[in-house]
Amino acid sequence: AQSVSQHNHHVILSEAASLELGCNYSYGGTVNLFWYVQYPGQHLQLLLKYFSGDPLVKGIKGFEAEFIKSKFSFNLRKPSVQWSDTAEYFCAVKPSGNTPLVFGKGTRLSVIA
Amino acid sequence: SQTIHQWPATLVQPVGSPLSLECTVEGTSNPNLYWYRQAAGRGLQLLFYSVGIGQISSEVPQNLSASRPQDRQFILSSKKLLLSDSGFYLCASGTLEKLFFGSGTQLSVL
Numbered sequence: 001a002q003s004v005s006q007h008n009h010h011v012i013l014s015e016a017a018s019l020e021l022g023c024n025y026s027y028g029g030t031v032n033l034f035w036y037v038q039y040p041g042q043h044l045q046l047l048l049k050y051f052s053g054d055p056l057v058k059g060i061k062g063f064e065a066e067f068i069k070s071k072f073s074f075n076l077r078k079p080s081v082q083w084s085d086t087a088e089y090f091c092a093v094k095p096s097g098n099t100p101l102v103f104g105k106g107t108r109l110s111v112i113a
Numbered sequence: 114s115q116t117i118h119q120w121p122a123t124l125v126q127p128v129g130s131p132l133s134l135e136c137t138v139e140g141t142s143n144p145n146l147y148w149y150r151q152a153a154g155r156g157l158q159l160l161f162y163s164v165g166i167g168q169i170s171s172e173v174p175q176n177l178s179a180s181r182p183q184d185r186q187f188i189l190s191s192k193k194l195l196l197s198d199s200g201f202y203l204c205a206s207g208t209l210e211k212l213f214f215g216s217g218t219q220l221s222v223l
Contacts, residue, residue, distance in 0.1 A: 006156075036212070044157075044203070044214040090157055100147065100170075101212065105156025 004093050006104035013081050013111050021076040021107050023091030032094040033074040034101070035065055039087045047089070050074065061085070086111045115140040117215035119204050125221045132177075132191040134218050136204030139185070144206040146187040148179055151217075152200040163187060194222045 007022040025031065035047040048059025055067040065076045074091060091104040116139040126132060138144050148160040159172045161179035169179050176195060180188045187204060199222045204215040 043216060044205075044212075046211050049210075100145075100159060100162045100172075102159065103149070103157035 004091055004102050004104040006089075006091050006107050008107045009105070010108045010110070013109070015083055015111055015113055016080050017111075019076070019078040019081045019085070019109070021089055021091075021109070023074045023076065023104060025072050025074070025091075025093045025102075027072075027093060027095040027099075030096045033065070033067055034092040034094070035059065035063070035074075035076050036090040036092060036103075037087050038090070044090070047076075081109075081111050083111050083113060085109060115144070115206055115213040117204055117206055117213055119202075119215035119218055121218060122216065123219045123221075125223060126194050128196055128222055129193045132189070132194050132198070132220070134189040134202055134204075134220075136187045136189075136215055137185055138187075138206045141185075141206065143184060145208060146181065147205040147212070148187065148189050149203040149205060150200045151203060157203070161189070196222050198222050 003026050005024045013019060033050040036044050037047045038044045047063055048057050048065055050057045050067045057065050063076060063078050065074050067074050086109060088106045088108045090106045092101050094101045118137045120135060145164050147162045150158050150160055160177060161169055161171055163169050163181045166181055166184055177189060177191050199220055202218045202220060205212045207213050
């Protein structure tokens with residue numbers, strides 16, 4: 001079945017460590033890609049998105065993601081995490097056509113001092 | 114930007130009872146509307162989406178249903194709740210560019 005896979009369920013990092021959260025999808029053709037974030041007690045909100053052009057996308061708060069078409073991947077990265085990055089991160093894919101946005105299962109990031 | 118109103122915030126219901134969760138949207142017209150469920154360890158699962166009044170698409174077979182009686186109103190219902198219906202339900206509105214989410218309803222079926 002076509003899907004969006006986030007490989008890590010829970011990631012624990014120390015402050016200043018580098019972050020990479022994996023996201024792979026199985027849809028063929030043109031896709032639009034997103035990362036959403038849910039901070040504790042807050043709504044889900046858009047972190048960054050890729051539609052076309054430069055496959056390296058810059059988002060808010062120092063996050064970036066790279067679209068690698070050959071690997072069907074859209075991994076999220078941040079060079080140096082902060083305690084305030086503790087949140088749940090969701091990768092989402094919008095396949096072409098009428099298929100709506102599909103989310104991965106999410107990765108919980110805990111940043112410790 | 115859009116604002117999504119969801120209520121109630123928390124709900125405890127016995128097995129077999131009916132359910133009605135309401136979602137209304139401000140700040141836009143003719144939005145695409147979505148119901149998602151976030152169950153423990155299972156991530157964000159799309160349940161229903163609607164592109165217009167009376168138009169509902171179901172993504173997963175279940176005992177839940179959705180209705181869109183007005184342009185900016187989206188209702189999630191059940192005639193008889195199951196234990197497995199427990200979870201966190203999120204209403205969302207938006208376009209391909211960006212989704213806006215409500216604050217969610219935590220449903221516990223006992």
